[in-house]
Amino acid sequence: MKPLRKLDYPVDQARRFLEPGPIVLVSTAAHGQRNLMTLGWHMVMGFSPSLLATYIWNENHSFALARDSRQCVINVPGVELLDTVVDIGNCSGREVDKFARFGLDAVPAHDVAAPLVGQCHSSFECRLHDDSQVQADNLFIWEIVRAHVAPRPKLPRTFHYRGDGRFMVSGQEISRRRRFKPDML
C-alpha cells in the first residue's frame, strides 16, 4: 500500500481523529532502534496545549523507547490496515523491525525523531508533557506538537477494540451542532 500524502493540520483540532477512541499505532525511536506498537488505551486531556494520555505497559518494548526519548508519533490507521495492525500487536519489536516486516513507510517527522507511518491517515508528533506518572502508572501525558492529516478521505474508517479479538468499525457521522451552546463547541 502506498503512503498517503498528508497536510499540516491544527494541533488543537487533533481531537477530531483521536477523541472517538480508535486503535492507533505508536512509533518510537531511541538507542538506535525504532518500533511500532498497537494501542487502544489513550485519552484526550486538553486542547491548548493539545494533550493526549496513553497507557503503555512497561513490559512492552516501546515503553523504554518512549520513556527515554520522551517523544513518539501517534498514527491513526484506517480499516484497510486492520490485519497489519493486529499483526503488529502480536509480535515484539525485540525480535523484528516492524516497519520492514510489514512494508510500512517510516516517514521522517518534523519535530521528533520517531517516524510517521506513511500508510496511516493521520499522524501526531508528540513530546512528553508530564512524566510524573510514567514509572508508577505507565501513564504518559503527551503534548501534540505537530499534526499531519490526509485530506482524502476526509474521515478515515477507523477501528476500535472491544477485546477478545473483536473490533468496531466507525460508522456514519451525525452533526448536532445546532443543539450546542456556542461556548460548548
Added chain:
Amino acid sequence: MKPLRKLDYPVDQARRFLEPGPIVLVSTAAHGQRNLMTLGWHMVMGFSPSLLATYIWNENHSFALARDSRQCVINVPGVELLDTVVDIGNCSGREVDKFARFGLDAVPAHDVAAPLVGQCHSSFECRLHDDSQVQADNLFIWEIVRAHVAPRPKLPRTFHYRGDGRFMVSGQEISRRRRFKPDML
C-alpha cells in the same frame, strides 16, 4: 423511553463497552445532590482490577461530587439517547436536576450511592482507586466494582465525539480472533 433491564456482567470484561471510546454519562451523588455529566475523555487502564481513567474538568459541577464521594457510575448510552446526551452536556447541574429534566430513571446502584441511568445500555459502578492526580490534573482513576449490561441489543449503537458538535456512530463489528496469539486475547 423505558428503562432497560440489565444483568450482572463480569467487571473484567467492561472493556467490551468502554474501550471503543463512546460518549458516556457519569452519574454522581454527594451532599444531598445527584448529577449527570456527558464525558468523552476516558481510558481503560487495566482488567484486574478493572480500571478506568476519566478526565473531569474541575469547573464541572460533577467534579466536587466525584471527588468528595469517591464514587460514580459510568453509563453507556445508545444512539437513541443522542439528543438527550447532548442536552445534558449543555446545561449545568448547578441549575437543574438532570434526571428529572430529561425523564431519566435514577436506578439505585448496588455498591455506590450514585444511581444507574435506567435508559443506558450498560452501567459500571466505580470507586476511586487512585486520587493522587485528581487535584493537579483532573484525572480520576476508578475501579469498576460492579457491571450491569442489557442483554438486548447485544451491542449498543454507541456514539463517539469528534468535537465541533459532530459524532461518529458505531458501525459493524469485525472479528480477527484467529490472528491473535492466545495470550494476547
